[in-house]
Structure formats: C-alpha cells, structure tokens
Amino acid sequence: MVDLIVVGTVALDTVRTPFGEVVETLGGSAVYSSIAASNFSKVGIVGVVGKDFPDHHIDFLRQRGVDTEGLEVKENGETFRWKGYYEYDMNQAHTLDTKLNVLAEFNPTIPDAYRDSEYVFLANTDPEIQMNVFRQMRKPKLVMMDTMNFWIESKRDSLEKMIEKVDVVLTNEGEARQFFETPNLIKAGRSFLDMGPKAAIIKKGEHGALLFTRDSCFSAPGFPLEAVVDPTGAGDSFAGGFIGWLAKTGDMSQRNMRKAVVFGSAIASYNAEDFSLNKLRNITKDDIFNRYMMFQDIVSF
Amino acid sequence: MVDLIVVGTVALDTVRTPFGEVVETLGGSAVYSSIAASNFSKVGIVGVVGKDFPDHHIDFLRQRGVDTEGLEVKENGETFRWKGYYEYDMNQAHTLDTKLNVLAEFNPTIPDAYRDSEYVFLANTDPEIQMNVFRQMRKPKLVMMDTMNFWIESKRDSLEKMIEKVDVVLTNEGEARQFFETPNLIKAGRSFLDMGPKAAIIKKGEHGALLFTRDSCFSAPGFPLEAVVDPTGAGDSFAGGFIGWLAKTGDMSQRNMRKAVVFGSAIASYNAEDFSLNKLRNITKDDIFNRYMMFQDIVSF
Numbered sequence: 238m239v240d241l242i243v244v245g246t247v248a249l250d251t252v253r254t255p256f257g258e259v260v261e262t263l264g265g266s267a268v269y270s271s272i273a274a275s276n277f278s279k280v281g282i283v284g285v286v287g288k289d290f291p292d293h294h295i296d297f298l299r300q301r302g303v304d305t306e307g308l309e310v311k312e313n314g315e316t317f318r319w320k321g322y323y324e325y326d327m328n329q330a331h332t333l334d335t336k337l338n339v340l341a342e343f344n345p346t347i348p349d350a351y352r353d354s355e356y357v358f359l360a361n362t363d364p365e366i367q368m369n370v371f372r373q374m375r376k377p378k379l380v381m382m383d384t385m386n387f388w389i390e391s392k393r394d395s396l397e398k399m400i401e402k403v404d405v406v407l408t409n410e411g412e413a414r415q416f417f418e419t420p421n422l423i424k425a426g427r428s429f430l431d432m433g434p435k436a437a438i439i440k441k442g443e444h445g446a447l448l449f450t451r452d453s454c455f456s457a458p459g460f461p462l463e464a465v466v467d468p469t470g471a472g473d474s475f476a477g478g479f480i481g482w483l484a485k486t487g488d489m490s491q492r493n494m495r496k497a498v499v500f501g502s503a504i505a506s507y508n509a510e511d512f513s514l515n516k517l518r519n520i521t522k523d524d525i526f527n528r529y530m531m532f533q534d535i536v537s538f
Numbered sequence: 539m540v541d542l543i544v545v546g547t548v549a550l551d552t553v554r555t556p557f558g559e560v561v562e563t564l565g566g567s568a569v570y571s572s573i574a575a576s577n578f579s580k581v582g583i584v585g586v587v588g589k590d591f592p593d594h595h596i597d598f599l600r601q602r603g604v605d606t607e608g609l610e611v612k613e614n615g616e617t618f619r620w621k622g623y624y625e626y627d628m629n630q631a632h633t634l635d636t637k638l639n640v641l642a643e644f645n646p647t648i649p650d651a652y653r654d655s656e657y658v659f660l661a662n663t664d665p666e667i668q669m670n671v672f673r674q675m676r677k678p679k680l681v682m683m684d685t686m687n688f689w690i691e692s693k694r695d696s697l698e699k700m701i702e703k704v705d706v707v708l709t710n711e712g713e714a715r716q717f718f719e720t721p722n723l724i725k726a727g728r729s730f731l732d733m734g735p736k737a738a739i740i741k742k743g744e745h746g747a748l749l750f751t752r753d754s755c756f757s758a759p760g761f762p763l764e765a766v767v768d769p770t771g772a773g774d775s776f777a778g779g780f781i782g783w784l785a786k787t788g789d790m791s792q793r794n795m796r797k798a799v800v801f802g803s804a805i806a807s808y809n810a811e812d813f814s815l816n817k818l819r820n821i822t823k824d825d826i827f828n829r830y831m832m833f834q835d836i837v838s839f
Contacts, residue, residue: 445757456836457839538796538833
C-alpha cells in the first residue's frame, strides 16, 4: 500500500552546464519527484522505461522505499532520452535532442494496489493522459498537477478541464503568465483558484515560489546558493517534497501547505547542487530539516 | 538640523503605462526617496531644478517636513525631464526622451547645515559627483549609494572607488549581474561585501529584495500586488524607506537592517499603486505599519 503515487517520465538525461557534463544519467519527472517524496512518504512510481534501462536505477528507487510495481518495462523499446544544456542563465534549459521512444505510447494503467492511494502527483504530461490517470483513482484526497507551455499551446481545452479537477495546480512563472496572458503573477495565481483548485503554486526558480490559497498568498524565497550546478529536476523535486510532506501529515491546512512548500524548496535546493540525483542520493532527513530551519532564518525580520 | 540627506534628481516625468498616462508630473530619485524617508526621519533634499519648477511641488516637500535648503533653483535653466513608458513587462522602463537641462551641470555644494548629517543616500548619479558629495560630509555614520548600468559601463573605476567607501550599496538585479559578470545574485551580493560595504541590497522588482551582510542573507518578498499601476520611483522609495528607518532608530544591526528592508518594501509597494507620488501623498504611518505586518504574514510558515 502506497500513500502517494507520482506519474511522469523516467529518463536517461545527457546534460551540460557551466560546471560539467553528465551522459545518460538517471532523470525524469517521476524519478525526481518520487525520490524527493520518499523522504516523507511511501511512494509508488508510475512510468515506462525500455529494456535498456539499467537495473541499478530500479534498485536505487527500491532502496529508497519507492514501489516500482507501476514502472512498466517495455521489452521491445528504448527508454526516453533528453539531451540539453544550460548556459549563463541557469533558469533556462536548452533542448538539444528528445527521443520519446517508449514514452510515445505512454498511457498508463494504474496498478490496482495504487488506486486507493489518496495523494496523486500528475507530473507534466499530456493533459488527456493526466485525466485518464485521474479517472482511475478511487478516493483521491489531494491531486496535484504540473504542466508546460507545450500543452498550453496545443491542448488548451483538455488542460483547462484537468485544472478544474485538481486540488493543486503547479506551474512555473512563464507558464502562469502565458496561460492567463498577464505579466502579473498575483493575478495569474488567483485566476487559477477561480478555475477550481484549492491551491496554486507558481515556481520562480532562483526567486523561490508563491503559494496561493483562497485567502492568502505565501512567498517562499529561493535558497541562496552561490553555485547552481544543475537545475534539472528542481521543479519536480520541489513537487515531490511538497506532496510527500502533505501525504505524511495528512493536513491540508494553509499553514501546513506553507510548510510543505518550504520542505519542497529545501529538497529542490539540494537537488540543484549536483548533477542528476547525485545530491538527493546522499542527503538525510536531518539535512532537510536543517535547511528548513535556514529558510526560517532567511525570511525572518 | 536634518538626520539624513538624499542627493539625486528632481524631475518632471511624463509616464505612460497600461493603466494610463501622466504628463510633467513630480518625480526624480531625490523626491521619491526623501518623501519615503520623511515617514520616519527629518530629511534634507539635495538637488537642482529650473525656474519652471512649480512652487506647489516645493510646498509639498516642505509639508512633509523635507528641508529644501539643499534644493537649488537655477534661474536661468529648465528642470530635468524624463519621458518613458512601460508595456506588458512592468519591470522594464523604456525611455522616450531625457532632457537633462539644469542637471547637466549638477555638482552640488552641500549646505553647511547638512554637513553634519549622519545618514546619506547618494541616489543614482555620476560616481564622481557621489564622491564629491561624500567628501563634503563631516561625520557620516551610514552612507548608501545606488547606481546604474550606464556608470558600470562608462565609469567603472570611479564607481569601484565609490563602492569601497560606502556602508551600503544598492543595485537592481540586472546591474548586480552585470557588475560581477555572473548570473548568480548570491555571488554578486557577497562580492559587493568583499569590496568594503557592510551591506549590499539587490532589488528584484516583483520578486522583492535581497540583503547581504557579512554572515547572513535576508530575502524580502515582493508585495503581492494584482495591479502595478506605475513602477516609477519604486527603487528610490524603497531606498528612502530603508535609510529613513535606520536614521530614525540609529541601529545598524543586521536585525534592524532587515526591518528597514521591509519598511522600504512596504513604501515601495504603495508607490507602485498609483502614478507619480500620488499614493505616497496619502498614506499614513499606520498604513505603512499595517503593510509591514502583512509582509510578516506573507513569509511566515
């Protein structure tokens, strides 16, 4: 029995930043978010890989307590690959190559054992697939979704229907501005709430994150890192930490959602300190709590 | 006797934003910062205007307790004028026209009565003029300076010499990145401290501000405004509120500087809610304290 499922990509990433390069390393939204959430909760991962996906990555997920029944291995396909780089502005990823491979036909059947999970994170993917997953869940207590500019442009209607269904919608600042055609993030955040969700989170990279609930706006700072080595997966680590904390505590109050945003931010900040999941492999719960306390200090006056 | 002097521009601004337009309205860095500071301290303004500068603007400054002995009126010149607009992205001002007029030969002699002032704000201007003012002060306790990209590009050496002298350096995020040729604001903020100042503040517009001191980084959020009507003068209002609070309290501890940043942010957020100084004319100290408390709520978790 899992507390939380995450649905998204499992990838082999090739990434270059001003600090170095990694080739065909572990990545993908479902991996980052499930590993982040595993600090707090029992997570089931839903995704697909090819026969070329190294066993030791699956072992790593299992060692972290992530249930992999929902991770389908296609014997006649190759794992999704992303190749990209970051330059001077580490907020901006540049894609060099995307090989969808087995992801091209991803439309998961959720394992029966996962369908009673109360917490669901639908990482960025086709909103029709998100809806298909949503419909398979029997008693979701909190469903959170991410999305991206591609779906805003190509599947606006499906995306709107999906946003209306979820409890928490998560986007980055550019997508929020684009979706509501406004430069003003406060207006965008509140407009998401008008569509139905109880909460909206706008991720702002180095500038932190905003959490909107009916009667409140919370601003979490970015953690002051002097060197961002690789921002890949920061948004998904954030999401995993956020929903993992909610699943652990079962408390959906505004006050606890604020804490969850800070736990997500703490994990995301560690994630950016090294390539792939290298840093997340080695941090302990104490490290996360220490950084949480540092966030307290950063904003207190 | 004044507690604080501010040195900068006094302008007649013509500004267009998506919310409307104002023509030849009161503006300038010394005006925004002195009015903001006047909420807390006795301020002397140092600047220059032409014979065309309306008396009622000078009356307004005096009504707010701003000493105008340092405001020179050139009988044979015209007041500095700036004309600009903001589009979709309200963080970016576009200049249509600048008429320096009397500002072209601005190099102030500080009135004797101002030379014992302990607090000095050198708003953005030629760093050689800033140095000239600095040298006229007899016992400055805290000197803060602002600057801009133009001086980084054209007078780098003089600017460096000036930064080495001051207690607090203030820039916006683009200038900080440009000055140290780094995308990383944390690195930039700490590099300013390596040059001599006790504190560095990086203004991030809608994303708030960062305060760096030797052993600490403080992050103030942007106030969640749904409509920024006119951002002109926000940075100078911020600076005036910040140094006005320090001059009032005489406490240069890191803890009190954090409070000063929030008071500056509160006043700057009001400033952006209307054109020119229209909003700052009408807010009370209670309004400022109320917004200060709202900042507490925005960041608490």
